[in-house]
Amino acid sequence: METINPTYFKVNGIRGEALANVQYRLLELYKDDAITRVPPDVLKEQIAKAMYPYGFFEPKIILAYNNDKKININIIPGPQMRISSLTVRVVGEGANNLRIKEAVDKLPIKAGQPLNNPLYEEAKNNLLSAAEHQGYLHAAFDKSQILIDKKRYKADITLIFNTGAQYYFGKLTFSPTYVSPELLRRYVPFKYGEPFSTEQIMALEGNLSASGYFKSVVVKPDIDDIRHVPIDIHLERVHRINYSFGLGYGTDTGPRGRAGLHIAPVNRAGHKFNTIVQGSFKENALLTQYIIPGANPVTDKYSLSGSLSNLNYSSGYANSVLLSAAQQHAKANHQRTLSINALDERYNYSGEPKNTETVVFPKATFTWRKVSDQLFSPNGYNVTLSGLAASKAVLSDINLAQASLDAKAAFTFAPLRTRLFFHGIQGFTGIDNINNLPLSLALLLGGAENLKGYGYNSLGPGKILSYAGLEIQKETFSKWYLVGFVDAGDVYQPAPKEFKYDAGIALMWVSPVGPIKVGIAQALNNRFNNTEGRNPKLVINMGPDL
Structure with a gap:
């Protein structure tokens, strides 16, 4: 229970749960300035009652009435009653149940502790919950009492818990x-x-x-x-056949659209079928996917997919066909995807001749994610590790090995209403000639998700990618944040000539559908001066950042 700052009274002399309970009791009983008209004896009685649950039975309460209609409530709490003895006995069919015994051992009340009625109620609820989880649906207390001896200032607690029958x-x-x-x-x-x-x-x-x-x-x-x-x-x-449509705008892609056909289930075995068309000035794709539930359909599934895609970045251009077979295992905080892929791509990097490559490659992706809210988590992390490989000995035109690590983390300093958000990426590509790597497999940087002062996927290709970014998000009003950010990184081979930098400010609103961030980013040189020829960029981000 948090303490607050009431307008018409101030409580001195106590702290913690007792203070919070006094404040909440008075605010609940007396709205606005009504407390200033309550007879002193009645007010003292209500304050004393708010302290009883925490073992204070002899508080001395002094009221001081100020001309500004604010009451100073000065409390000398007196001695705090302690638990002299605690007797817990479990009877019924579950008397020897190990989970219930564990719950008894972990009760939040012990002999010798200060008397705390909320913890006493929590202890009872813990026993009822443990019994319910073990199938004892009619569990109840044959006896639950606190015997208070005010003369000797001690409390004796007795709990006799009857589990009843197991279901x-x-x-x-x-x-x-x-x-x-x-x-x-x-x-x-x-x-x-x-x-x-x-x-x-x-x-x-x-x-x-x-x-x-x-x-x-x-x-x-x-x-x-x-x-x-x-x-x-x-x-x-649900209706077996559904359609989806969407229009949007992003600073990375410009105007964009999406349409989909979804069939679920295709048959009694629960298979699903999706076809999705999406387009923008930068990326266009037609994706078809067939999904088969795994042995445990809650965590496992298999998919067969094929796609036609077109990429149009300042770093290069590509048309490709990709076929994939994948197995996915997903739990609350962990996801693993294993796939075998066949790619045929015609592409060219900026300033380089056109090229066509066929690559057959296995790929593995592992993700660890911990958040308290799926849309916006004050604290948490998201780490993704990916790797793929190809060989001329196995149906590919090139020898290739690639690995990347993408890590995001957030930490909130609640007293300062400030959230720190970190994003780092490190990637490596092993290949003789980087220009023989299809554009869709290249490590690229630039855009709203990393180096915000540079165009979307405009930096690259290269054999090594390094990136680090930091955001300081200060909540100014409820769900509204002022954001300052700085980014550094590059794609290079094998050593960078000079890292790229940017910095900027943004305004973020944590909406019901996730955070929406609008800001300005400026590309900088290694002396943190504006990069010549690069104007500030408008940056718009929407969706979860973890």
């Missing part, structure tokens, strides 16, 4: 749907006969809702006197 997962019944029951059962995170848990029921509902097959999922356990709880699952499917 188990029973038969599952799915409402009729186009998807096969065999696939639906693979979304179930528990087995018949395991201890019943509401947490697992919620996980099942979440798994089915995220599958993409249903617009409504209702899981109804029939909790009665039957030990094996039957579960009815009502499913309302």
Whole structure:
């Protein structure tokens, strides 16, 4: 509970939870300046009641009324009552359950601690939660009491916890749907006969809702006197064929558009089909993808895809055909993608002759991500490690090895309402002649996501890419930030002639759909002067940064 700064009163002499509870109690009881008209004895009684839960039973309260209608509340808290003894006994079928025993050992209250009623309630809730997760659905306290001895100033706590009977997962019944029951059962995170848990029921509902097959999922356990709880699952499917359209603008790509056809499921095995067309002045593509659920469809899937693409950067131009077969494994904080790819590309780098290369290459991508909010996380990180290789001995026109590390991290200093955001990239390409590397595989820099003062993917190609950027984001109003940033990096081979730099300012709004950032970036030389011939660039970013 956080302390606050009320307008019509000030509390002195106490701190922490007791202070916060007094403030909240008075603000809840007396709106605006009503507290200034409360009889002193009544006000003292309410203040004392707010201190009782934290073991202060003999506070001395002195009220001082100022001419500015603000009351100074001076409190001498007196001694704090401590827990003299704590008795916890578990009875019922779960008396020897290991998880419940662990919960007992980890209770937030101990003998010798100051009496704290919120922690006492938390301890009771922890026991009820542990029992519920183990299938003891009717657990209750036969006895829960705090005996307070004000003469000896001590408290004795007794908890007798009766787990009752244990319940188990029973038969599952799915409402009729186009998807096969065999696939639906693979979304179930528990087995018949395991201890019943509401947490697992919620996980099942979440798994089915995220599958993409249903617009409504209702899981109804029939909790009665039957030990094996039957579960009815009502499913309302989405339309199998859907279309998507989108228009937008980005400082990297200019105006852009997107259209898609989505079929889910294609068949009773739950396969999915997507065709997407997207276009802009810089990038155009036609992508077709066929997705097959894995053994655990919540975390695993396979995909077959093909794409036609056109790239038009200041660093080069390309037309390509790419075929891929991939396996993806995704969990909450980790994702792994393994693929085999066949690329045929006709391209040319700026100032270089046209070239055509065929490359067959395996690729592996690993991502570690930890955020508290999917759209905007005050703290967290996102790290992606990628690698690919090709050989003339295996159907390719070139020998190639490439690895890259892309790391982002954010840290918020809450007292200063300031967020630091760091982004770094390091990449290496092993190839005899960099001009034999297809443009779509090249390491490139420039644009709103890295070197903001330079054009989109305008720096490159090169055998080594190095980049580091720092943003200082200061919250000035709720969800509005002033941002200052600096970037440094280059794509080079094998040593940089001179790193590229930029700096700028921006305004960021954390919208309901994620942060939207609008700013100005200026390219700089290594003496941090404006780079000759480069004007400030408008930079617009939208979407999560982690």
